[in-house]
């Protein structure tokens with residue numbers, strides 16, 4: 001089996017001949033110490049940390065960086081001058097401070113992102129392929145634009161569809177352009193497959209939102225092949241971990257990210273145990289973070305990948321939720337094969353689901369399934385048969401909306 005393309009990329013970027021655990025960890029410790037020294041010299045946000053660690057394992061003794069730290073201190077976290085910034089991503093979703101969370105990127109950061117996309121997409125996109133990109137296109141250096149750049153460099157053609165096409169438009173594109181590959185979020189992909197069928201599509205990379213097991217399994221059954229999940233967050237340059245041909249977890253780009261898994265009280269957990277993912281982004285030029293708590297939960301898969309790569313692999317990722325969550329609801333609702341998409345609005349213990357279905361809408365069927373799984377919920381379902389004028393019901397991450 002061919003090794004993950006990530007190995008070749010890391011070797012090229014770090015000027016290495018081979019990539020063993022020892023070599024990966026040597027690169028990580030070198031870059032971590034370079035970062036700590038810079039922070040000490042410039043008296044930056046991390047100025048109180050030691051300027052040198054003897055072992056990589058000493059990282060676990062440093063304090064965490066939280067989402068609130070990032071919201072409050074982005075300018076002092078910035079390791080480069082403002083004039084070197086090529087892209088700023090800002091959102092208002094920081095629940096802890098109410099302040100927008102801003103992440104900055106240099107040209108170098110964006111180039112590294114494109115190169116990782118080329119490694120991940122290169123597993124399923126071949127020269128001459130046509131690729132439908134169903135991520136937002138938001139201007140220069142936006143997510144869709146960076147993916148399209150990687151697709152072009154791989155010698156394939158991009159269809160820049162974004163996230164607001166109707167099912168009728170998607171169906172027309174499938175007929176006219178015959179794309180072999182889909183790149184986009186998982187639930188909209190399932191909706192596409194259930195509405196239009198797979199047509200010319202043969203392979204898909206999914207990212208950008210939780211990918212519940214039911215959604216993964218249903219997509220793979222309809223597509224006839226396994227999906228290539230990708231994991232990335234803004235803090236890691238929208239590019240973190242990619243799937244190789246072995247489909248055995250997601251290989252982490254370890255020359256840019258040191259990953260730890262910690263328990264709820266912040267204790268490091270051994271490989272194989274599930275906990276919160278903590279990242280140290282040693283490769284980010286503009287805004288490197290040390291021990292950033294991502295709020296994402298996963299585990300590091302034990303052993304080496306069948307592809308031969310020794311880079312760490314992340315298992316499925318989810319966000320912990322104290323109560324009912326969208327992925328848990330997805331597991332139930334998308335197990336009904338006629339569901340194309342749905343939106344959920346919650347008010348206390350009442351929930352309203354607006355559902356699109358392939359057949360004549362059966363609201364009772366959906367309500368029964370949800371009530372059986374969540375007996376404490378009062379469920380109201382409004383269902384309608386999908387039409388060519390409908391679009392996916394969420395343009396970004398799927399969340400429970402307040403009603």
Ligand SMILES: [Zn+2]
Nearest residue numbers: 004244305307
């Ligand atoms: Zn592999």
